[in-house]
Each structure stands twice: as structure tokens, then as C-alpha cells.
Amino acid sequence: MTNNIYWTLYKDYADQIETGALQPGSKLPSENELAATYQITRETVRKGLNLLAQNGYIHKVKGKGSFVLDTGRMNFPVTGLVSYKELAKRLGRKSRTLVYATERVPAGESIAKELHTRPDQLVWKVIRAREIEGERIILDIDYLLADVVSGLTKEITGDSIYEYLEHTLHLKISYSKKIISVERATAMDQAYMDIGNDTHVVVVRGYVHLEDTTLFQYTESRHRLDKFQFVDFARRESNHELGDQ
Missing domain, CATH: 3.40.1410.10 (Chorismate lyase-like)
Structure with missing residues (x-):
């Protein structure tokens, strides 16, 4: 089950970014907040965030969090x-x-x-x-x-x-x-x-x-x-x- 939840997190945020519900520059919830929301470990949260970063949806800034990129490009x-x-x-x-x-x-x-x-x-x-x-x-x-x-x-x-x-x-x-x-x-x-x-x-x-x-x-x-x-x-x-x- 846990192996699939990081994909759910990824899809949830990818959809929000693509539909404009999350605008470029918006900050995503912290890893702790996402872990609590999805009831998963921070390691699983990181898998979802890394997938978002790899596919050009977010930019992860060490010590500051994850920010939405402009997906028009x-x-x-x-x-x-x-x-x-x-x-x-x-x-x-x-x-x-x-x-x-x-x-x-x-x-x-x-x-x-x-x-x-x-x-x-x-x-x-x-x-x-x-x-x-x-x-x-x-x-x-x-x-x-x-x-x-x-x-x-x-x-x-x-x-x-x-x-x-x-x-x-x-x-x-x-x-x-x-x-x-x-x-x-x-x-x-x-x-x-x-x-x-x-x-x-x-x-x-x-x-x-x-x-x-x-x-x-x-x-x-x-x-x-x-x-x-x-x-x-x-x-x-x-x-x-x-x-x-």
C-alpha cells in the first residue's frame, strides 16, 4: 500500500499544478505536513516529491521547501x-x-x-x-x-x-x-x-x-x-x- 501512496501524492499535486490550482511559485506543504496528511513516512513523501521534481513540476530548495515551477514551459x-x-x-x-x-x-x-x-x-x-x-x-x-x-x-x-x-x-x-x-x-x-x-x-x-x-x-x-x-x-x-x- 505504502509503495502506491507516493504515486497518489505525485498525481494529486501534478494535477493541481497542471490545472492551475497551484500557481507557479507556490510553496508545497512541508514533508511533515504531507506525511501527516497522507499518513505515510517522510521517506515515502520524498519519493513523491522527487518524482514531481524529476518531471518538472516543482523545484526543491534545501532548507526552504518545494516550490511550483511554470509548467507552461x-x-x-x-x-x-x-x-x-x-x-x-x-x-x-x-x-x-x-x-x-x-x-x-x-x-x-x-x-x-x-x-x-x-x-x-x-x-x-x-x-x-x-x-x-x-x-x-x-x-x-x-x-x-x-x-x-x-x-x-x-x-x-x-x-x-x-x-x-x-x-x-x-x-x-x-x-x-x-x-x-x-x-x-x-x-x-x-x-x-x-x-x-x-x-x-x-x-x-x-x-x-x-x-x-x-x-x-x-x-x-x-x-x-x-x-x-x-x-x-x-x-x-x-x-x-x-x-x-
Whole structure:
């Protein structure tokens, strides 16, 4: 029974936050108060609060309590390699992927530079919009080396490329470098995203490597300004680790 109550606590507060019953900045009851209300231990309360924090509903401040975050913006992780399918599952919102292109083409000069390859090298060009709760708010443009990735189809790109790479092709995706910038919206953004009168979008460029260090994917993930915040967590090293700089 106790194992399920932390989920009940999570759902209760997630629902209140999503419906606006709890506004951004509101403070949740203390752990002791929640433990008394739900008749559970503080350890079980912490499980529920941690789940709320992990899913972007609250921010826990040591010594001060838990505070409601603005859920109008969805947390998009900067670090880590997470597929959109995995992210959508975490967000718990109604979403779908719209595939506009899955084609094998020569890389061309600009993409060849990004992938450190030849302009005549064949690559998969994949263009997909991510629709969340009826609005197309992300445009993903991916280029993958065709001699590394074989057999892509519209069905695969509409589901999860990474799932296909790892489970079918048995490739080991290892690490990536990401560059984030705010840029003027392009004609493609206007056509494939619901950006209204916005003139700019957030662009996350990613360079993804396999375990053997092969750079096999270059991606541009383009985001509507009002819907996403980019989140990272950092730990300051101790003075001796920093060399007392």
C-alpha cells in the first residue's frame, strides 16, 4: 500500500499544478505536513516529491521547501542523450511525430563540414515536427551517415531512430556535443512549426558519436521560444579540485 501512496501524492499535486490550482511559485506543504496528511513516512513523501521534481513540476530548495515551477514551459535536457520518444514519455503529454522527409541524399558542402566527411558522401536527411497537445513546437532536422545507418524508413523515423539504431542495428551511441543559440526563424520553421508571429527560435545543434568515436549524426533541433526551457544541473568542484583558481 505504502509503495502506491507516493504515486497518489505525485498525481494529486501534478494535477493541481497542471490545472492551475497551484500557481507557479507556490510553496508545497512541508514533508511533515504531507506525511501527516497522507499518513505515510517522510521517506515515502520524498519519493513523491522527487518524482514531481524529476518531471518538472516543482523545484526543491534545501532548507526552504518545494516550490511550483511554470509548467507552461517544458524541460528539455541539455546534457544526456535522450530520444524524443523517451522525452515525450517523461513529459506525459499528448504528442505525435510528423515526418516530412526520410531520404538518402549527398551531404553537400555545408553538411559535409558538420559531419567531417565528403560532399558526395550519402547521408540520411530526416525532417520531423514534434506536435505536443495539438501544436507543432519542435522541428528536428537530422543528417546521419548512410554507410553507418542502413535501412531507415518513414515508419522508423516516425517512431524512434535511436531505438532502431540500438535494438536493430546494435550500434552503441556514446556521447554528443551540443551548441545552443537563438536565431531568426526560417521559411522551413514557418512551414513546419506553429510559431505564429515569432521571429526567432531556439536552435540546438548536436554532434553525436558512437562508442568508437565515429561522428555519425548532425542534428538541428529547432524550438518555439515560449514552450521550452533548457535545463542542466551543475556541481561546483571543491577548491582543491579546481586547483584554487
